Amino acid sequence: MNPVNPAASPRRDARRNHERLLAEARVLFAERGIDAPLDELATRAGVGAGTVYRHFPTRDALVRELYDLGVGDLRDLAPEILAAETGWRSVELYLERLAAWLANSPYVPMVMRRMAEIDPDYRPGTEFAEPIDGLVARAQAEGSLRADVTAVDLSVLVDMLGSLGQYGGTYLPYWRRQLAIVLDGLRARADLTPLPGAGLDFDSFHDMSHRKGPGSAPEA
Missing domain, CATH: 1.10.357 (Tetracycline Repressor; domain 2)
Incomplete structure (x- = not known):
């Protein structure tokens, strides 16, 4: 049996949150522009505002x-x-x-x-x-x-x-x-027309x- 690594699950969760934030940021910025509220990004990604700023200060x-x-x-x-x-x-x-x-x-x-x-x-x-x-x-x-x-x-x-x-x-x-x-x-x-300039x-x-x-x- 493989030993349990208690740090593995939090790391996986952090990576999953990171990827979800990036995916939602792409959609949010496309819809609302680059200055869209990051609180909305947190809501769309299903995480707290603090999580956003931990990943992206x-x-x-x-x-x-x-x-x-x-x-x-x-x-x-x-x-x-x-x-x-x-x-x-x-x-x-x-x-x-x-x-x-x-x-x-x-x-x-x-x-x-x-x-x-x-x-x-x-x-x-x-x-x-x-x-x-x-x-x-x-x-x-x-x-x-x-x-x-x-x-x-x-x-x-x-x-x-x-x-x-x-x-x-x-x-x-x-x-x-x-x-x-x-x-x-x-x-x-x-029979091409030459490109100008x-x-x-x-x-x-x-x-x-x-x-x-x-x-x-x-x-x-």
Whole structure:
């Protein structure tokens, strides 16, 4: 018989509460914004207010963990995307997987903006710049992706497709219609209209994407 560990059950309970708080915070922030009352989070999670603050002493601590979990989600998606059999398939998977994740996670843009305020020098997303550049170069070298498209162009398209999540779950079964339109526009062919201007660099896009929102005016 295994010896009883009296500390195991409290630890399991604490982990369960932690996961429940994160899950409910995602829903609460999506519904009511990043400044929704944390007392309501406690009610939704079925715990006391003190439990919330034991796990997340400040709202910023909760936001940071949600942000880091999002970055972890992207890291988990990367192997499948980068290991695709062709460069074009990598492009398809990049748009499909990331846009689906974003459409199903409408709280993410708010978390990104708040993290930019909390810790503007914290930029783990920049680790994805080189791999995305690589998949773009691979698809262009095989002649499947139009030559004037950049990695940032693809990232903006992910944002655009992911924003369809604002319509709620009712629209989620249909967003792949827009994905198909976007993919057709990315395919290399002889009769393309050249894209106007130069593409945005990744660092500027990273900063812009973490500032976006109704109150974000362009800098002079």
